[in-house]
Every structure is written in C-alpha cells, then in structure tokens.
Amino acid sequence: MNVKTTVTLSDEDLRFAEELVEAGRFPSVSDVIGEGLARLRLEESGEDDPVAGMADEIRRRMELPRDQFLPWDGEVIAKRIKERLAQKRGE
Incomplete structure (x- = not known):
C-alpha cells in the first residue's frame, strides 16, 4: 500500500x-x-549485499602485488562470495 x-x-x-x-x-x-x-x-x-561483497573482494585483490594476482575465474569467485555470505548468515 x-x-x-x-x-x-x-x-x-x-x-x-x-x-x-x-x-x-x-x-x-x-x-x-x-x-x-x-x-x-x-x-x-545488517543483511549482506552481494555486490558490496564483490567490491570488497576486488579492493582486497587490488592491494596485492601484481605477481600475486589471482587468475580470473567467474565461477570460483561466485562460489567464494556465496560461501562468505553463507558464513556471515551462520548457514
């Protein structure tokens, strides 16, 4: 309404x-x-925002020296983000 x-x-x-x-x-x-x-x-x-989680992960990775950059694999990244969100929710 x-x-x-x-x-x-x-x-x-x-x-x-x-x-x-x-x-x-x-x-x-x-x-x-x-x-x-x-x-x-x-x-x-206090709900998690998956987009904010992705932004945090990107910022974290950008702080690494270039030789420590992780290869880009969208499926792996999505899985990690889902796992972190589940941990925060206590699942």
Missing part, C-alpha cells in the same frame, strides 16, 4: 533526483526517494 506524504528536500537534493529521472534511471522523484529508503533499510537490517 502506498501512502502519500510530503517531504522537504534541499534544492541540491531535488535537482539531483530530477536529474536521475531525466536520465531515465528512475520513473519519478518518488521512486528515487523510495530507492534511497530501501538501501537504508538494507543497510540497517
């Missing part, structure tokens, strides 16, 4: 939201706000 409410945005925030709509990334300013709330809800819930 949707509930209509009024929010106050700074000129800068409104301009940014309107730019996202104009760029076709969102159908409306309301959807921009909704996405922001959904992301905050996910962050607050």
